[in-house]
Amino acid sequence: MNKASRLFCPALITPKNAVVKQTEQLSRSQKLLTELGLVKSGSNGTYQIMPMAQRSVDKFVDLVQSNMQLAGGQKITLPILTPTNLWKKTGRLDGDISEFYMVRDRSNKQFLMSPVNPRGGSDCHAGHHITISYRQLPLRLYQIGPKFRDELKTRFGLMRAKEFLMKDMYSFDVSNERAGETYAIVSAAYDRLFKQLDVPFVKVNAATGMMGGSVSHEYHYISPVGEDTLLQCSSCGFAGNSEVLDAKPESPVSCPSCKGSDLKEVRGVEVAHTFVLGDKYSKPLGATFLNTSGKPQSLVMGCYGIGITRVIAAALEVLSSEQELHWPCLLAPYDVCLIGPKQGSKEQPAAELIENELLLKVGELCGHQELLHDDRKELTIGKRLLEAKRLGHPLTIIVGAKAAHQDSPQLEVHLSKGEILELDINEALKLVAEHSQHKKNLLNCSFLQDKEENRSQSVGQQH
The missing domain is CATH 3.30.930.10 (Bira Bifunctional Protein; Domain 2)
Structure with missing residues (x-):
């Protein structure tokens, strides 16, 4: 399983008030x-x-x-x-x-x-x-x-x-x-x-x-x-x-x-x-x-x-936007980033049960190598979420305080284009399955052909 705590990702940290000399033009x-x-x-x-x-x-x-x-x-x-x-x-x-x-x-x-x-x-x-x-x-x-x-x-x-x-x-x-x-x-x-x-x-x-x-x-x-x-x-x-x-x-x-x-x-x-x-x-x-x-x-x-x-x-x-990467669907490093509760929070015991269940089920749907588990629980959920959004993961699932509700545990799901959803476990898993199916459609180009045909028919009707 891919764990964020083990991932070599040396982010560039620029001290406050530092003067950065640009040697080349940046995109x-x-x-x-x-x-x-x-x-x-x-x-x-x-x-x-x-x-x-x-x-x-x-x-x-x-x-x-x-x-x-x-x-x-x-x-x-x-x-x-x-x-x-x-x-x-x-x-x-x-x-x-x-x-x-x-x-x-x-x-x-x-x-x-x-x-x-x-x-x-x-x-x-x-x-x-x-x-x-x-x-x-x-x-x-x-x-x-x-x-x-x-x-x-x-x-x-x-x-x-x-x-x-x-x-x-x-x-x-x-x-x-x-x-x-x-x-x-x-x-x-x-x-x-x-x-x-x-x-x-x-x-x-x-x-x-x-x-x-x-x-x-x-x-x-x-x-x-x-x-x-x-x-x-x-x-x-x-x-x-x-x-x-x-x-x-x-x-x-x-x-x-x-x-x-x-x-x-x-x-x-x-x-x-x-x-x-x-x-x-x-x-x-x-x-x-x-x-x-x-x-x-x-x-x-x-x-x-x-x-x-x-x-x-x-x-x-x-x-991409100025602050966040957005990847072509087939090239995103990971399909799903799963963020669990913060260490020592009151919801941690109950939320971790949901987290462990999701690690297994999400991995089965999208492939375990396509799942990144942000296990750095010494960091707040907000800090981990901010990083996940900037990295542009197609789906980021947060197992936080609302997941600890015994009657109706809710997950917060962030899509790469900014949409935020509150879903139960089955709905979140359905979203992962739909994303995996979208990737398969891209690989066989079937939906692309349908899009082109629909676009051609629309243009024909306009003229």
């Missing part, structure tokens, strides 16, 4: 994660993730992996250190490499600490000792691991750090047509993943940029701290990156979807990016397969990235 999510001890700043642009936040990271990794596997992905691990000769072959080192970390070994050989790894993905197929038949394609290989970028100005904590956790997938197909089919399948998995998180997002046409290729889309969370400028249509909801739409003040663009002119600028945090790369990397690296004639032919590639730690921070930025 709402960064401020809360740091103050509450979920994330600690390491060196400039690096962060230590504490146990409670690590639970959220692990949950998101599991969710990403399940969706990648549904899309036919196979998990691999590629080296973080990649020889610079791989990058030279594709011409990538000829451009701006100021964000790359370059290191040398004791033999003075130069390596690059990968910011993303399509070259490594291509290289795992290159070389004379590996022969791939067209029968083995398509291949969709993904990894989850740290990436590095020497950001000139780190901003907003995990949203723009020098070291971050990323999922990158590389697909290999026999032709552009088949690569397009793979792109549709993986894109559908991305759409499903972001719907499961149930945080408002937009998918936009994007420039291929330094990665190159023929097709590209970005996934954004709309937030004032976003670094991308998007144009969003108020009529149909379409959104596009301003770089692609080429908007100019003297000649405003119309919506490519509905042709309306009501486009407004919003700021977006890019959390995922997909590309069709063609043979940009496979050709120079010699990554080939044997076609139906038995002759070598260049593989056609795709690349698909998700910023694991960035998604979590950006989602918190969108959902």
Whole structure:
């Protein structure tokens, strides 16, 4: 059982009247994660993730992996250190490499600490000792691991750090047509993943940029701290990156979807990016397969990235208030926080009987690993409740004085959005069961499809 008294959560305590010098710009999510001890700043642009936040990271990794596997992905691990000769072959080192970390070994050989790894993905197929038949394609290989970028100005904590956790997938197909089919399948998995998180997002046409290729889309969370400028249509909801739409003040663009002119600028945090790369990397690296004639032919590639730690921070930025974290339902570190009576209070003996019953029954409903028992009974209920609300637990159940009433014991239940309920034991357990069912619905996306259908019907009726 998870006990708050054993949880390593080194909250940041600032003495009264202390002058705090800010070395970087803070976002709402960064401020809360740091103050509450979920994330600690390491060196400039690096962060230590504490146990409670690590639970959220692990949950998101599991969710990403399940969706990648549904899309036919196979998990691999590629080296973080990649020889610079791989990058030279594709011409990538000829451009701006100021964000790359370059290191040398004791033999003075130069390596690059990968910011993303399509070259490594291509290289795992290159070389004379590996022969791939067209029968083995398509291949969709993904990894989850740290990436590095020497950001000139780190901003907003995990949203723009020098070291971050990323999922990158590389697909290999026999032709552009088949690569397009793979792109549709993986894109559908991305759409499903972001719907499961149930945080408002937009998918936009994007420039291929330094990665190159023929097709590209970005996934954004709309937030004032976003670094991308998007144009969003108020009529149909379409959104596009301003770089692609080429908007100019003297000649405003119309919506490519509905042709309306009501486009407004919003700021977006890019959390995922997909590309069709063609043979940009496979050709120079010699990554080939044997076609139906038995002759070598260049593989056609795709690349698909998700910023694991960035998604979590950006989602918190969108959902949270200034004082309290609010998590995507599937990523909350714990589903339920149970707070028992204060040590030495007159209601303690009777209330603890209810508390022990709830520890068993709530754990059975939501899973014992999803229950956090705040057993720090030397602290008042009010102090523990304040912390629980700031941490953003979806459900916080208080077993206090009203639970000690023999005739009709009442529990105080706090929901993450601020609602407070007084419920009997069975009603509280029903609420826990409903929350668990809501998580299952998110995982199978059934209720999301219903919401979309209802929204579409509503829009159709309005027009």
